[in-house]
Amino acid sequence: MSERLALYGTEEPPASGRRLRAGALEADLVSGNLRTIRFAGREVIRAVAYVVRDRDWGTYDLGVESPVVQEDGSGFTVTWAATCIASDGTRLAIAATIRGEASGHLAFEVTAVPDGDFETNRCGFCILHPIEGVAGRPVAVTHSDGTVEYSVFPDLIEPWQPFKDIAAIRHEAAPGLAVTCRMDGDTFEMEDQRAWSDASYKTYVRPLARPWPYRLPAGEANRQRIVVEIAGETAADPVRREAEPVRLSLGPATGERFPDFGLLVSPEDAAEILAAPGRLPGLNPRHLLFHFDPTAGHGAAELRALAAVQALLPETHAMLECVVPCERDLDAELAEAARLVREARLRLDAVTVGPAADRQSTPPGSEWPPCLPLEQVYAAARRAFANVRLGGGMFSYFTELNRKRPPMDRVDYVTHATCPLVHAADDLSVMQTLEAVPFITHSTRAIAGEGKPYHLGPTTIGMRQNPYGSRTMSNPEGRRVAMAADDPRGRGLFAAAWLVGYAARLPGANVERWTGGSLAGPRGLVRGGDVVPAFHAAKALAALSGLPLRPLRSSIPSEVDGIAAVTADGRLLLRFANLTPEPLAVVPPSGIGFDLVAILDAAAPGPRPLAVPAGEPLALGAYAVAFAEASASSAD
Structure with missing residues (x-):
């Protein structure tokens, strides 16, 4: 079995990306869209993407494979063109330009022209704000008439749109780092995308109160533009060096038990x-x-x-x-x-x-x-x-x-x-x-x-x-x-x-x-x-x-995360996983010596025992899972 099949169950390669840089501004270009937009190492916008959906809310694959990228000392420019074909054969021609500057200015523009009446539930930009570090924090929403609404990103998940008629959104990605996102070309509103287990607040084009599906008129150009402006200074996020391991630690018992599975x-x-x-x-x-x-x-x-x-x-x-x-x-x-x-x-x-x-x-x-x-x-x-x-x-x-x-x-x-x-x-x-x-x-x-x-x-x-x-x-x-x-x-x-x-x-x-x-x-x-x-x-x-839980904390939970519980006879059971496609080293909780470790990875079809010397990092391959056992007393 190939490694790709073992990891993903398919030979289809993962989406490839290219890191774009302009001074402290960085973004990943994936399938023509922008992911993980950062400034000074901090994620400020999770994604800016141009999306076309069918009448069942399925997402068309625009097939953006070879965008043209130019980078120089002042910034980067990306251009691409794609054609979206509906089930009835109608074609939507799409042309995009992205420009990023070291000043923290980022613009993404798209023009879409159908050769016939093109049916869609949504055609346009989606902007994703990350949730961790943002939920419950202040936000300023500018509406189409120029008025500004001062509020907060919802903490508890909102059942309906928290903000409507949006022309711009301003928030602090970190103390002293202001991020403004402006939207032009249509009416935008926000939904609390956490409701679907997405890790974002999504601002999207065309209010849901309008009829859908709808049709883009033949030959009529639909133009939209997103501008992100970042201002201020902040300390750079600490970045884990390639050779630095992820560290696990144990917290005190909370009285909570693991759910029956x-x-x-x-x-x-x-x-x-x-x-x-x-x-x-x-x-x-x-x-x-x-x-x-x-x-x-x-x-x-x-x-x-x-x-x-x-x-x-x-x-x-x-x-x-x-x-x-x-x-x-x-x-x-x-x-x-x-x-x-x-x-x-x-x-x-x-x-x-x-x-x-x-x-x-x-x-x-x-x-x-x-x-x-x-x-x-x-x-x-x-x-x-x-x-x-x-x-x-x-x-x-x-x-x-x-x-x-x-x-x-x-x-x-x-x-x-x-x-x-x-x-x-x-x-x-x-x-x-x-x-x-x-x-x-x-x-x-x-x-x-x-x-x-x-x-x-x-x-x-x-x-x-x-x-x-x-x-x-x-x-x-x-x-x-x-x-x-x-x-x-x-x-x-x-x-x-x-x-x-x-x-x-x-x-x-x-x-x-x-x-x-x-x-x-x-x-x-x-x-x-x-x-x-x-x-x-x-x-x-x-x-x-x-079983009673012991909080298992990770220094980088987006890369390695897990759970720990204590058995009736005083054994500590740990299950933790590498959540990334890259191999990682994991340091066990301080003072814990694993009596038993089994690894589930691409090397074998099932868990295999592994000897881990006390205090030594544990090597976890891509998406590998570790099942470990230790004496609970050693964790106290």
Whole structure:
């Protein structure tokens, strides 16, 4: 197996970039757009990108492969041209110019001309402000009439646009370093992109309250321009030297425990699971989340298949996701579902119910679909599924939970899923979504209240259902595609590192149960009877279920992050991962001598033992995961 296939599950190369420099101003040029815009080493803007989306919010690949770059002592200039072809054959010709200057002035201009009426949900610039160090901080928003609104970037995630009618945004990226971003050519507004687990606040073109999809008129030039101006002085961010390791440290116990780790099981995947019956007990999840959707044709046969899977782990906590069609009398629909569950001999400890209509997102300005009040749905579910816990929330994402909050007094726990592929699918964007996880869990906790149990998941890289369009995106070539049901990185080391990184961001919200993946199917840990690398990470995380946590801190959490817990017999268990494509050295917590270390990397299909002398750094290859054990007393 090639290294690329081992890391990413695909031979498609990662997006290549070029570092642009003009004095203290730096930016990465990736596929014609700008990423990680820095000044004096500090990230000031996460991205400025020109994006074209189809009617299902899928993102067109503009195919910008050979931009022309000129650099001199005064700055850099980039030009490129691309053609976007719609499904009906209409072509959109795009020409772009980027200019960066040492003074801190950066301009990105685009002209787009269609040869026919071009259908799109969005065509224009997206500007991303990073969230870490920015959330809750002051911001000044200039509107199109010249008035200025003084406010803050939201801390808790906003369900609707925090700012509208934006002509410019000014914020401090660091003390004494002011950043102004001006937008010309259309009407812009901001959404709190953390709701989809993106690590940014996104300012985008064309308000969502306007009709979409819409058409760009044939032959009519659409011109837009973004200008970023950076002023002031600040101390440069410390940059880790290439040979300097990442350092881990342990904090004191907080009393929080690691969530019970479980897996999603869908009826369509039951045959694959039953064909390899030893995989599920070997993973030993603490719960199974069964999916049941009458609107997808699920009935008695599908529930019998789920019961056959349950028989592999008959004592494991069992939960049912039950989609309620709300097409007939509620009591009749839910009583029938409960009867089919009993006849299939599927034993349940909990059931989560949700109206089918709530699986589709309702964007700002859109009309809410007809739906019975959730109070009525939950009351009918209580009558049908007596003597089990009842959950409410969303089968989709935090976005939808935040916009339609269930009556918490009617449910025993609250739940939602996440997916990192809603807006972008490049490796950096997907791994950066980990930054948003604490904001999502803390915002959910604020909605639910401190005492309400919180079930999170499933959390998979691939998208199981698209609330924003008619379908998930097909991906037969195994590429990095936004909103794809089957993401190839789920089969590579990348997913194992991402899963451990996700676990590292959970402490602080007292999540009771975490459905951290699917057992089989296009997002599964088991594929054709074999296991993917994330299977081993999931098994190691399942072993932490319910254990007291010790905060594991990283000197650079964007590069290495992890989790630590203490067993009943006083052993310290650590799981940490390299979240980057570059090899790194990791220094264990001070005073810790590992008794046992296993490494999951590209050198072998599963974890392999590794001897690590006390006090010596541990070498972690690209996206490698370490499973370590030590005496807890040595950490005190």
